[in-house]
Amino acid sequence: MIPMSKTVAIGKIKIGGGNPVAVQTMSTLRPSDTFNAEKEAQRLKDLGCDILRYAVTDEKDAGSFREIKKRVDLPLVADIHYDYKLALAAIDGGADKIRINPGNIGGEKEVKLVAAALKDSGIPVRVGANAGSIEKEFLAKYGRNEVSLGESALKNAAILEKCGVDNIVISVKASDVALTVKAYEYVAARTDYPLHIGVTEAGTAYMGTVKNSIGIGALLLKGIGDTIRVSLSAPTEEEVRAGRAILSALDLSDGAKIIACPTCARCAWNCADFAKKTEEFTRGIKKNIKIAVMGCAVNGIGESEGADLGVAGAGKGECVVFVKGKIIKKVSETELEKVFFGEIEKCIRN
Numbered sequence: 001m002i003p004m005s006k007t008v009a010i011g012k013i014k015i016g017g018g019n020p021v022a023v024q025t026m027s028t029l030r031p032s033d034t035f036n037a038e039k040e041a042q043r044l045k046d047l048g049c050d051i052l053r054y055a056v057t058d059e060k061d062a063g064s065f066r067e068i069k070k071r072v073d074l075p076l077v078a079d080i081h082y083d084y085k086l087a088l089a090a091i092d093g094g095a096d097k098i099r100i101n102p103g104n105i106g107g108e109k110e111v112k113l114v115a116a117a118l119k120d121s122g123i124p125v126r127v128g129a130n131a132g133s134i135e136k137e138f139l140a141k142y143g144r145n146e147v148s149l150g151e152s153a154l155k156n157a158a159i160l161e162k163c164g165v166d167n168i169v170i171s172v173k174a175s176d177v178a179l180t181v182k183a184y185e186y187v188a189a190r191t192d193y194p195l196h197i198g199v200t201e202a203g204t205a206y207m208g209t210v211k212n213s214i215g216i217g218a219l220l221l222k223g224i225g226d227t228i229r230v231s232l233s234a235p236t237e238e239e240v241r242a243g244r245a246i247l248s249a250l251d252l253s254d255g256a257k258i259i260a261c262p263t264c265a266r267c268a269w270n271c272a273d274f275a276k277k278t279e280e281f282t283r284g285i286k287k288n289i290k291i292a293v294m295g296c297a298v299n300g301i302g303e304s305e306g307a308d309l310g311v312a313g314a315g316k317g318e319c320v321v322f323v324k325g326k327i328i329k330k331v332s333e334t335e336l337e338k339v340f341f342g343e344i345e346k347c348i349r350n
């Protein structure tokens, strides 16, 4: 039994403690490019991004968070490596969370300075390890596996705990799906800090989404994971879309769920295209509704059991629209978009 993680607030978003799983992504822009960063942040927020992370490479980046947040209401995370001064500057600059590795930002004195700034500001910190940054001592003792990966992350958390910081989020990432899952299971059994989960360096949009869906999905089904990032070699927007789709597939987010049949020889209309259009149309809807787009009325209505609203091909250029399994109207394919999307809007209003 995995214990519930403790609650940590990243700006207005609360994670852990039974709060909804948050979708995170990482910008490829520098936060100091505020003009473009603001536009991107708004776009990502509109797509359903809950938390946005930036790599901080200099003082200008570190000082940009408050500026972006003036225009976009989205929790922002500063990702810092090797330089404690940048961590201090990002905390000062309005970051809602920082991501560091205490082992590489300086010595004990520097870590203490960052810990003091974290406590003063009240913002949380993410620490962790990935398969490429396993601590040498654990690598020698356990080899490259979930134990060495998990212990490396827990050691980083312990360094900050020693300095009085307990507002911590942990991650243990690998590109290997099985190792990722095992490492998070290992850590989840040993800490109640919230976990940021995902398969890292997962690959292209297609393969990376598959790998993350398996890894993140396996963990979320076990109750492990409080924020997710689908790491993809693809536009940032794709990461957010994939993250939201994973939550939707697991019924962990509000919104429209589309049921669509794979079609077969009984399908006599462009069901697949219309399913895509319906998915686009309903993206961002907050109401929980199940919408079915089915190839034929012969089996489609029965097969889409549980759908609030649906459409199925009826042959001869026509489709039937049904509500809770009952046909309410017959529509020509040319009129279908207008009529069906109108019915969806009605369903949302009710």
Ligand code: SF4
Pocket: 261, 262, 263, 264, 265, 266, 267, 294, 295, 296, 297, 298, 299, 300, 303
């Ligand atoms: S709903 Fe109809 S078209 Fe779709 S797979 Fe079933 S039988 Fe085939």
